[in-house]
Amino acid sequence: MTGATAVSGLLAAEVPYWASSIIKLGVVALVVPTAALILGYVFLMKMMSFMQSRLGPMEAGPYGTLQLLADGLKFLQKEDIFPDKADRTVFALAPLVVLISTFLIYVVIPAGPDAVVAQLDVGVFYALAVSSLSVVGILMAGWASANKYALMGGLRAAGQLIAYELPLVLAVMGVVIQAGTLDLQKIVSAQATGEIFGWGGIGNPFILTQFAGFFIFLVAVQAELTQPPFDMPVAESEIVGGYQVEYTGFRFLFFFMGEFGTAFAFGALASVLFLGGWALPWGDLGHWGFNIAGPVIMLVKVLAVSALIFWFRFTYPRLREDQLQRLAWKFLIPLSLVNIVVTGVFKVVL
Amino acid sequence: MTASGTDQRQQLAYVAAQAADARLNVEIETEGMTLNIGPQHPATHGTLRLVARLDGEQVVEAEPIMGYMHRGYEKLAEVRTYPQITTLINRIDWLGSFANEVPFILAAEKLMEVEAPPRAQWIRTALFELSRIANITLFLGDMAVQLGAVTPVFMAFRDREFVLNQIEAATGGRFHPNFDRIGGLKDDLPRGWIEDTKQAMEKMRNFCDEFEELVLGNEIFQARCRGIGIVPPEVGLAYGLSGANVRASGVDWDLRRDGQEALAYDQIDWRVWTHPDGDSFARYWVRLQETREATHMVDQLLDGLPPGPIMAKVPRIIKVPGGEAYAATENPLGEMGYYIVSKGDLVPFRVKIRSASFSNMSITPWLLKGVYVPDIITILASLYFILGDIDR
Amino acid sequence: MSSTETGADAEAGAQPDRRREDWADKMADALGEGCLEHHIIPGSDLWVRVTRDSWTGAATAARDRLGCAFFDWLSAIDWLPSPYGRDMDAQEDNPEPRAAGATEQGYAGGETRFQMVMRLYSVTDHLGITIKADLPDGDLSIDTLIPIFAGANWHEREAWEMFGIRFNGHPDLRNIYLPGEFEGNPLRKDFPLLARRVKPWPGIVDVELFPGEEDS
Numbered sequence: 007m008t009g010a011t012a013v014s015g016l017l018a019a020e021v022p023y024w025a026s027s028i029i030k031l032g033v034v035a036l037v038v039p040t041a042a043l044i045l046g047y048v049f050l051m052k053m054m055s056f057m058q059s060r061l062g063p064m065e066a067g068p069y070g071t072l073q074l075l076a077d078g079l080k081f082l083q084k085e086d087i088f089p090d091k092a093d094r095t096v097f098a099l100a101p102l103v104v105l106i107s108t109f110l111i112y113v114v115i116p117a118g119p120d121a122v123v124a125q126l127d128v129g130v131f132y133a134l135a136v137s138s139l140s141v142v143g144i145l146m147a148g149w150a151s152a153n154k155y156a157l158m159g160g161l162r163a164a165g166q167l168i169a170y171e172l173p174l175v176l177a178v179m180g181v182v183i184q185a186g187t188l189d190l191q192k193i194v195s196a197q198a199t200g201e202i203f204g205w206g207g208i209g210n211p212f213i214l215t216q217f218a219g220f221f222i223f224l225v226a227v228q229a230e231l232t233q234p235p236f237d238m239p240v241a242e243s244e245i246v247g248g249y250q251v252e253y254t255g256f257r258f259l260f261f262f263m264g265e266f267g268t269a270f271a272f273g274a275l276a277s278v279l280f281l282g283g284w285a286l287p288w289g290d291l292g293h294w295g296f297n298i299a300g301p302v303i304m305l306v307k308v309l310a311v312s313a314l315i316f317w318f319r320f321t322y323p324r325l326r327e328d329q330l331q332r333l334a335w336k337f338l339i340p341l342s343l344v345n346i347v348v349t350g351v352f353k354v355v356l
Numbered sequence: 357m358t359a360s361g362t363d364q365r366q367q368l369a370y371v372a373a374q375a376a377d378a379r380l381n382v383e384i385e386t387e388g389m390t391l392n393i394g395p396q397h398p399a400t401h402g403t404l405r406l407v408a409r410l411d412g413e414q415v416v417e418a419e420p421i422m423g424y425m426h427r428g429y430e431k432l433a434e435v436r437t438y439p440q441i442t443t444l445i446n447r448i449d450w451l452g453s454f455a456n457e458v459p460f461i462l463a464a465e466k467l468m469e470v471e472a473p474p475r476a477q478w479i480r481t482a483l484f485e486l487s488r489i490a491n492i493t494l495f496l497g498d499m500a501v502q503l504g505a506v507t508p509v510f511m512a513f514r515d516r517e518f519v520l521n522q523i524e525a526a527t528g529g530r531f532h533p534n535f536d537r538i539g540g541l542k543d544d545l546p547r548g549w550i551e552d553t554k555q556a557m558e559k560m561r562n563f564c565d566e567f568e569e570l571v572l573g574n575e576i577f578q579a580r581c582r583g584i585g586i587v588p589p590e591v592g593l594a595y596g597l598s599g600a601n602v603r604a605s606g607v608d609w610d611l612r613r614d615g616q617e618a619l620a621y622d623q624i625d626w627r628v629w630t631h632p633d634g635d636s637f638a639r640y641w642v643r644l645q646e647t648r649e650a651t652h653m654v655d656q657l658l659d660g661l662p663p664g665p666i667m668a669k670v671p672r673i674i675k676v677p678g679g680e681a682y683a684a685t686e687n688p689l690g691e692m693g694y695y696i697v698s699k700g701d702l703v704p705f706r707v708k709i710r711s712a713s714f715s716n717m718s719i720t721p722w723l724l725k726g727v728y729v730p731d732i733i734t735i736l737a738s739l740y741f742i743l744g745d746i747d748r
Numbered sequence: 749m750s751s752t753e754t755g756a757d758a759e760a761g762a763q764p765d766r767r768r769e770d771w772a773d774k775m776a777d778a779l780g781e782g783c784l785e786h787h788i789i790p791g792s793d794l795w796v797r798v799t800r801d802s803w804t805g806a807a808t809a810a811r812d813r814l815g816c817a818f819f820d821w822l823s824a825i826d827w828l829p830s831p832y833g834r835d836m837d838a839q840e841d842n843p844e845p846r847a848a849g850a851t852e853q854g855y856a857g858g859e860t861r862f863q864m865v866m867r868l869y870s871v872t873d874h875l876g877i878t879i880k881a882d883l884p885d886g887d888l889s890i891d892t893l894i895p896i897f898a899g900a901n902w903h904e905r906e907a908w909e910m911f912g913i914r915f916n917g918h919p920d921l922r923n924i925y926l927p928g929e930f931e932g933n934p935l936r937k938d939f940p941l942l943a944r945r946v947k948p949w950p951g952i953v954d955v956e957l958f959p960g961e962e963d964s
Contacts, residue, residue, distance in 0.1 A: 058510035324504030423925035596899035609871040
């Protein structure tokens with residue numbers, strides 16, 4: 007079931023296990039920085055600039071496209087600074103933990119019938135589980151920095167990420183009930199082959215039936231990504247970057263890549279769960295051509311979702327910690343429970 | 357009119373809360389944490405330092421520490437001639453510099469018993485309001501960025517430029533005009549300035565409308581500001597709060613209307629905005645309304661500009677007769693006044709600078725008790741201080 | 749209690765400032781012997797000089813009887829003529845230090861070198877009052893105003909570091925601007941402005957031409 011990768015599918019040849027593992031590793035290792043670059047450039051640099059009536063970076067590369075690469079190079083050249091009283095091992099490991107959690111999400115995200123690293127039966131469960139690993143890294147960073155701002159940021163992040171893990175999972179439950187599976191590939195095909203009241207013209211993207219779920223998912227993702235209006239863990243004007251405050255150079259780069267890589271991954275998850283993923287509702291899903299068209303279709307959908315996420319980010323002020331918790335426990339969780347109940351009832355009745 | 361009534365009630369509630377916390381602390385053995393905010397911190401836009409003792413995210417007590425930017429203007433003014441002093445005091449509130457010069461010049465004019473000709477007074481008033489707009493515009497954007505919304509501050513910078521351009525066109529200085537003279541102004545307005553300024557005012561009105569929706573209308577902004585940092589009017593006055601900070605507490609007092617200085621405010625039609633709530637939201641609201649009001653005031657001032665000279669007859673070498681005078685105006689940040697003691701010399705004998713931010717900030721130890729860390733930022737931003745205005 | 753009226757008053761004569769006179773009377777009434785002198789410039793301002801012991805009483809009276817709820821500011825004046833001259837322009841200044849001559853106090857008089865000044869304002873009547881009090885040279889201390897106006901706290905700390913005036917009952921009399929270990933009181937007239945002592949000010953009196961005026 008997991009034998010074929012995108013590349014091996016294209017080559018239509020059996021590759022040994024070790025080779026396919028290396029290829030998969032290479033693909034994921036390439037996709038994460040690329041994803042971070044794309045989101046960073048398109049949204050952080052350009053969209054934000056245009057919203058704020060400025061041009062953004064224009065010098066490095068045509069239209070500033072290489073700015074992030076230049077920034078990355080700059081970060082790599084910087085001195086690797088450890089605070090005097092920091093817990094060195096934990097301090098050094100923290101960004102890696104965050105980054106690894108990002109890498110792990112990509113393992114199950116399908117971009118074509120065969121273009122997936124590992125097709126797990128419990129894909130949804132796995133993706134949501136590993137995404138919350140980053141909390142550990144953030145707590146480590148906050149604690150090991152030996153800085154009060156970092157500690158407060160780390161604690162805020164922990165409280166926030168745990169609180170929003172719940173609506174995130176509950177929002178997805180509706181989709182899982184409707185598709186009847188936890189497997190992301192099957193969720194994609196369920197949407198592509200589904201019908202709306204007997205009409206299958208556009209399949210059945212779950213955003214139509216699970217609109218409440220999509221809304222809750224987006225809000226929870228925003229909180230998971232610690233982006234405004236939920237960016238208290240890094241709030242620059244209060245705790246000066248929170249857990250990131252002591253990080254410099256390539257360790258900071260890891261956090262940056264983790265943040266944007268995760269944003270991309272959540273965008274991909276949202277498009278798989280709610281927007282039909284890589285598939286188009288017409289055509290044979292098993293066709294090998296989808297291994298090439300799939301990633302493009304995915305990219306378009308991911309950018310659409312990310313545009314929404316970043317639009318919030320650049321527009322809204324930030325909530326206070328207690329208001330954030332109130333929103334999660336008193337509004338989002340009850341709403342998602344209602345959503346599950348309604349979905350369940352419909353599932354049984356129809 | 358007892359300042360202590362509300363004070364005491366708050367203190368009692370605070371003590372009770374502390375007692376409850378203390379019991380809890382004995383049980384679970386937690387200690388407070390001292391958080392040092394500043395002198396270099398994004399929220400202090402300048403070099404204010406705030407030492408806060410925290411219990412979790414709650415502030416037990418907070419104390420601002422100033423002086424990182426103290427420049428000793430009161431001493432320096434004692435060795436400078438009157439025309440030279442305006443250069444110094446321009447740098448007190450550096451966002452609305454022109455407004456700093458006016459009360460000093462007015463105090464000196466009081467001592468010399470000269471009065472600027474009407475045209476100079478009208479232009480002075482117009483430039484005064486322009487610097488108010490330039491100053492408050494930045495506050496309107498900055499408060500949003502303190503609360504985490506990055507975009508408004510760029511819009512504020514963008515539109516503030518229209519006003520700065522007009523100030524520069526008239527005075528030659530974007531930030532430090534140094535345009536006021538004892539007895540009038542340095543120059544008349546350049547040609548075409550009035551038309552350009554009216555266009556700029558139109559743009560600023562659009563800016564105000566935009567911010568009314570973008571910031572004031574935002575639910576999160578309201579959730580962060582409403583009920584945060586409530587200043588009861590009598591407490592505010594006892595702490596010396598002035599300007600929009602007390603008007604947001606419902607005190608109907610504006611030195612532009614109520615003061616006795618020789619400016620053209622009594623000859624145009626405008627109103628004083630107040631808000632009954634006294635919280636951070638009210639302070640933002642009042643400032644936004646005042647900015648819009650100021651654009652209308654500038655329009656009227658330019659329409660009714662009287663002809664005539666812009667300089668009264670004053671000697672070339674200015675010796676100010678002995679005496680004492682205090683002149684205060686309603687500056688963007690609040691009441692700014694100069695108490696000048698003269699002994700009939702080329703230089704003042706003593707200049708006491710009453711700057712608004714110093715008094716406005718003195719309420720912070722009282723106001724910050726028991727709030728959450730994010731509310732510190734809201735309260736500091738909404739009280740609106742400029743470091744140069746605190747430290748002088 | 750004596751009262752001085754200025755020449756300006758005599759000129760404006762026909763229009764004595766009833767409201768400010770009324771205020772001065774109320775203060776005199778409230779303080780009795782504590783109120784020493786007052787001075788009115790009609791249509792402009794009111795000065796009242798009180799004894800050191802009536803300092804807090806004057807603040808209370810102004811707040812309760814005159815309705816001055818707004819604490820404007822508090823500071824001090826050092827009436828000693830500067831022993832250094834102005835160190836500024838050679839045309840005007842004495843190069844050698846002046847002998848500390850007779851000190852000459854301002855409106856509402858004064859007897860000693862240091863004088864406290866506070867200004868209170870009524871936001872309902874839109875009138876202000878400047879209250880002064882002399883400090884004896886040997887004992888530069890006065891009661892704190894914090895129980896009456898909480899805002900006096902920082903102003904008193906500033907007066908403490910700038911003039912060395914001690915405020916009895918102030919809970920936290922630390923330097924507010926200067927570093928803790930700073931020596932001297934910068935706003936005293938005998939505190940040299942070192943920058944001016946080591947290097948003479950290059951800008952002699954500069955007089956700008958008025959618009960349209962030719963340079964002669």
